[in-house]
Amino acid sequence: MDLGPYVVEGRSPEAAVFPGSVDEVRAVVALAATEGVPIVPWGGGTAASLGTPAARAGLVLGLARMARLLEHEPGDLTATVEAGMPVAALQTALRARGQWLSLDPPDAERATIGGVIAANASGPRRHLYGTPRDLLIGVTVVTGEGALVRGGGKVVKNVAGYDLPKLFVGSFGTLGIIVEVTVKLRPLPDAERLVAVRFDRLKDAGTAVRTVTGSDLIPSALELLDAEAGRSLGSGPGASLVVGFDGLAEQVAWQCDELRRLTAPLGGHGIAPLPDEAWSRLCTAARAAFATPAAVMKLVVLPVTVADVMEQGANAVRQRGLLSAWSAHAGVGVLTAAVFSPGGQADPAAIAAVLEDWRGMAGAGGGYAVLEWAPLTVKALVPVWDAPGAAGRIMQRIKAQLDPLAILNPGRFVAGI
Ligand SMILES: Cc1cc2nc3c(=O)[nH]c(=O)nc-3n(C[C@H](O)[C@H](O)[C@H](O)COP(=O)(O)OP(=O)(O)OC[C@H]3O[C@@H](n4cnc5c(N)ncnc54)[C@H](O)[C@@H]3O)c2cc1C
Numbered sequence: 001m002d003l004g005p006y007v008v009e010g011r012s013p014e015a016a017v018f019p020g021s022v023d024e025v026r027a028v029v030a031l032a033a034t035e036g037v038p039i040v041p042w043g044g045g046t047a048a049s050l051g052t053p054a055a056r057a058g059l060v061l062g063l064a065r066m067a068r069l070l071e072h073e074p075g076d077l078t079a080t081v082e083a084g085m086p087v088a089a090l091q092t093a094l095r096a097r098g099q100w101l102s103l104d105p106p107d108a109e110r111a112t113i114g115g116v117i118a119a120n121a122s123g124p125r126r127h128l129y130g131t132p133r134d135l136l137i138g139v140t141v142v143t144g145e146g147a148l149v150r151g152g153g154k155v156v157k158n159v160a161g162y163d164l165p166k167l168f169v170g171s172f173g174t175l176g177i178i179v180e181v182t183v184k185l186r187p188l189p190d191a192e193r194l195v196a197v198r199f200d201r202l203k204d205a206g207t208a209v210r211t212v213t214g215s216d217l218i219p220s221a222l223e224l225l226d227a228e229a230g231r232s233l234g235s236g237p238g239a240s241l242v243v244g245f246d247g248l249a250e251q252v253a254w255q256c257d258e259l260r261r262l263t264a265p266l267g268g269h270g271i272a273p274l275p276d277e278a279w280s281r282l283c284t285a286a287r288a289a290f291a292t293p294a295a296v297m298k299l300v301v302l303p304v305t306v307a308d309v310m311e312q313g314a315n316a317v318r319q320r321g322l323l324s325a326w327s328a329h330a331g332v333g334v335l336t337a338a339v340f341s342p343g344g345q346a347d348p349a350a351i352a353a354v355l356e357d358w359r360g361m362a363g364a365g366g367g368y369a370v371l372e373w374a375p376l377t378v379k380a381l382v383p384v385w386d387a388p389g390a391a392g393r394i395m396q397r398i399k400a401q402l403d404p405l406a407i408l409n410p411g412r413f414v415a416g417i
Helices: 022-035 087-095 113-119 164-168 202-213 227-231 249-266 278-284 303-319 348-364 391-402
Strands: 015-017 039-042 059-062 069-073 078-082 136-143 148-152 176-184 191-199 221-225 239-247 269-273 295-300 323-329 334-340 368-373
Touching (some): 022 039, 022 059, 039 176, 087 113, 148 164, 191 202, 202 239, 202 249, 227 239, 239 249, 249 269
Parallel strands (some): 015 059
Antiparallel strands (some): 078 176, 136 176, 191 239, 221 239, 295 334
């Protein structure tokens, strides 16, 4: 078969297999364990290059054939799904019965529910609804030894013993292959709207974030974009505050009016609704600002400092003769920053210096940074993950329990896991 779609960071896997059942997953893992071949669990592949470069590409274990909605209990607001089901396909099935999974990761057409949980991926609506960690109530996993482990269950109050499902959230395929998940659902809201408010100065938009957070408004999304990131949403110069509301139509209308009233004295103007497709463009607004990014970093900081970090981070880049674009889930303090080289070919050392500046800024305020995407020449100079401190040893022990032969995505995660 053509292994081209599974090449990660220039490295082709030795083979790709697509089991059709939990038993087949177990058989593949058992064989790989016997042969000592590393396994790369593969959902939609949208984040396949996220992580420390692998020493050996190994065997891709794709979940594409395990993509069924197994159970949907509208009365319980839960669903059980095979891990390879794309998030958008799940939403379509749920919508037909008036419900949704309150998660909006980027590239939802391709991103699978298993991959999204393994990466703890989320989108703008995490402001109100949280991340996969908050929505996962049960999980079935094949460990690196081929054992089948079930954690949680199919009802919302169900944890007996350790909360195992949470362990697999954000584990990046290093602890087990997620084969089935049970998630909490919500009824679809009657109405939903996304509006943008423009500010001449980023600082004023930052003040507006704090004003909205402290007000009676209950936004589902609260995104702050600098002028560069705003361009991909059709904004002009200046910063944009993009706010989502959902609920009853009259509540949504009231909140939009209230947003205008609160932001006008702070310099907010040009308030306007955005089309539905803007929701998904928010996730990639920073990356899409200029032609091709030289690197993309996620910074996690205190929400009150988001606008300052953006300003400081953009200045640090300008001083090095480079460009940047910034967007943020402002209410929860999660920023995406992309660096671009105006001349085309970027010097890896200069890009690395910018990323170290940014990581330093996040760390100084008690936060952290993850290098989300960069070419290998840059990854050779800047670690993908922050040092995990004493927790690294605990994580290594958990890894040793669930994947004693270290065959699942070896070396790609924190602490050399
Ligand atoms: C352009 C771009 C923008 C992004 N922006 C954001 C963002 O704003 N917010 C955010 O949270 N994320 C973001 N991400 C990350 C990305 O959205 C998610 O990581 C992705 O949705 C994961 O789904 P997937 O099915 O494509 O997984 P894959 O890319 O196939 O896999 C992701 C990881 O999970 C592992 N994995 C996959 N399936 C399984 C499974 N069944 N069991 C165990 N391990 C598994 C893989 O080995 C890999 O380590 C972005 C990614 C890109 C490329």
